[in-house]
Amino acid sequence: MQAIFLMVDGLLTLFEKLLPIYLEAVKSGQITPEQQEIVAKRSAAIRANIIIDPVTGKPKFLGPEWEKKP
Amino acid sequence: MRNRLVTLLVLLPALLLVGCGTLDKTGVYAGDKFLYDTDLAIGLGYETIHSFIVWETANHEYLKANAPDVVKAADKMRSDAPMWFASAYVLRDAYVANPSSAGQTALKQVLAMIRAAMQEAVRYTTQTATHN
Numbered sequence: 001m002q003a004i005f006l007m008v009d010g011l012l013t014l015f016e017k018l019l020p021i022y023l024e025a026v027k028s029g030q031i032t033p034e035q036q037e038i039v040a041k042r043s044a045a046i047r048a049n050i051i052i053d054p055v056t057g058k059p060k061f062l063g064p065e066w067e068k069k070p
Numbered sequence: 071m072r073n074r075l076v077t078l079l080v081l082l083p084a085l086l087l088v089g090c091g092t093l094d095k096t097g098v099y100a101g102d103k104f105l106y107d108t109d110l111a112i113g114l115g116y117e118t119i120h121s122f123i124v125w126e127t128a129n130h131e132y133l134k135a136n137a138p139d140v141v142k143a144a145d146k147m148r149s150d151a152p153m154w155f156a157s158a159y160v161l162r163d164a165y166v167a168n169p170s171s172a173g174q175t176a177l178k179q180v181l182a183m184i185r186a187a188m189q190e191a192v193r194y195t196t197q198t199a200t201h202n
């Protein structure tokens with residue numbers, strides 16, 4: 001039970017780290033070139049995380065977490 | 071932890087909304103707000119869904135025994151989310167090559183699926199935290 005608390009806590013920490021970056025970019029007012037750059041670079045990085053499996057021809061995320069568990 | 075959950079839930083609408091500001095036209099998007107919003111939605115969607123998948127993996131045995139719906143949702147995202155993101159990028163590239171309202175509509179439909187999955191991921195995570 002403690003473990004699940006810690007993991008949820010970890011997830012919230014991740015959100016809290018990411019949110020300011022995005023919220024800064026989405027808040028009202030003009031979105032600066034620097035803020036646009038953050039969003040563009042993140043999108044490009046995510047695209048780089050998607051590979052095409054040569055066997056199935058389908059896209060697949062890198063990382064073992066994306067494999068279905070028994 | 072409850073305070074942090076409340077913070078997350080309060081901020082959730084911001085996660086689900088696209089940007090409401092205007093773009094400085096000297097930026098990389100050259101004033102194309104739709105394209106900026108698309109990249110923002112993809113980024114938020116990926117971070118949220120990936121975090122959910124990582125969290126489910128780390129707690130898989132516990133969740134399988136106590137919250138099988140969470141495992142089922144995670145498995146559905148494992149199987150479908152890569153296709154959603156790949157489709158979003160294909161449609162994004164098509165929109166960049168030929169900006170049109172039809173292209174926007176198709177892209178919006180894919181982003182809506184990503185957004186729905188984000189909502190589900192956050193809902194399951196917060197539900198699990200609240201019930202334990």
